Amino acid sequence: MMSTAGHRLGSSLRLAASAALLCGCSPAVQEPRGTVLLEWDQPPAREAAGESAVAGYTIYYWRANEGRIRRIDVPDPRRRTVEVERLAPGEYYFSMASYDELGTRSELSRVFRQVVR
Secondary structure (H helix, E strand, O other), rough: EEEEOOOEEEEEEOOOOOOOOOOOOOOOOOOOOOEEEEEEEEOOOOOOHOOOOEEEEEEEEEEOOOOOOOEEOOOOOOOEEEEEEOOEEEEEEEEEEEEOOOOEEEEOOEEEEEOOO
């Protein structure tokens, strides 16, 4: 669970088919084929604690030795998977953040590395 400006935002994220991204968990890496399937757990309900609900997620990924960070916005808080397709062979890094209805973002999850062949 991450905390930003009084909001507890965060979730557990996995790169299922090819790797794993988990806030605080180990990656489960399988053989990649140019596609990485990101899978995550919904953060626990926070409304009872007076905090805003998660409104969506932002996935960040980049290729080693490349300055460009790509992002995927997932505006549906019920969604739990995203496929990143057509990745050129190379070494990639993935992280995520959740955000609430006010646009407050969590801290980034830890970063996970995945080699795409």
